[in-house]
Amino acid sequence: MRSSAKNSLTHLETKEPKIFVISGPGGVGKGTVVAELLKQVGNLWLSRSCTTRARRNGESEDAYTFLDEEAFLNLVNEGKFLEWAKFLDHYYGTPWPEPPQGSDVLLEIDVQGARQVLEKVPERAKLIFLMPPSPEAQRDRLTQRGDSAEHVEKRVKEAKREEEAGIFMADVVVVNDEIGKTVAEIAGIIRNWRKS
Ligand code: 5GP
Numbered sequence: 660m661r662s663s664a665k666n667s668l669t670h671l672e673t674k675e676p677k678i679f680v681i682s683g684p685g686g687v688g689k690g691t692v693v694a695e696l697l698k699q700v701g702n703l704w705l706s707r708s709c710t711t712r713a714r715r716n717g718e719s720e721d722a723y724t725f726l727d728e729e730a731f732l733n734l735v736n737e738g739k740f741l742e743w744a745k746f747l748d749h750y751y752g753t754p755w756p757e758p759p760q761g762s763d764v765l766l767e768i769d770v771q772g773a774r775q776v777l778e779k780v781p782e783r784a785k786l787i788f789l790m791p792p793s794p795e796a797q798r799d800r801l802t803q804r805g806d807s808a809e810h811v812e813k814r815v816k817e818a819k820r821e822e823e824a825g826i827f828m829a830d831v832v833v834v835n836d837e838i839g840k841t842v843a844e845i846a847g848i849i850r851n852w853r854k855s
Contacts, residue, residue, distance in 0.1 A: 683789030
């Protein structure tokens with residue numbers, strides 16, 4: 660009896676969407692990679708995260724669900740997040756995903772969040788960890804985005820910690836040297852994982 664209940668649960672679980680996690684240090688180009696993947700790979704659904712940080716100048720209103728801390732922590736207490744983390748003074752969290760039927764989930768999150776997703780749904784989640792070609796390239800990207808010099812330095816430092824943890828946990832590590840190549844490589848990886 661126990662074993663048939665377990666079998667049917669396993670069957671249900673395999674019908675659940677897969678969760679492809681893109682992680683990597685700030686300034687590695689995760690956002691661009693994700694936008695291109697959505698164009699090139701069908702049936703991928705991007706989750707919208709909640710955050711307590713303020714919207715950046717020029718950032719789209721729906722880049723995140725922007726919340727104050729109280730509202731965010733209420734959602735935490737209500738168990739509304741698949742994962743959440745504090746990253747450089749602000750909270751970020753992924754609501755339990757509800758993709759349309761037939762779509763897999765794409766998450767763009769930090770390493771702490773990636774760890775939680777892999778722990779909570781190991782049978783469904785795969786982690787692609789992006790690395791910058793060099794610390795200089797990463798610093799340039801952060802600076803171009805308008806982050807302050809102080810913030811850029813904080814994030815480059817943070818990146819070292821993230822990289823160690825990310826490489827250790829990742830199913831695959833991809834160096835984002837040239838965007839076209841990176842996206843083609845990840846699209847291929849996702850297609851292969853879908854077959855398994
Ligand atoms: P930013 O403030 O630059 O948009 O994001 C800062 C960091 O938070 C990035 O590494 C980004 O990938 C990560 N992040 C964005 N959304 C989430 C989320 O829902 N959960 C976690 N854990 N990290 C997130």
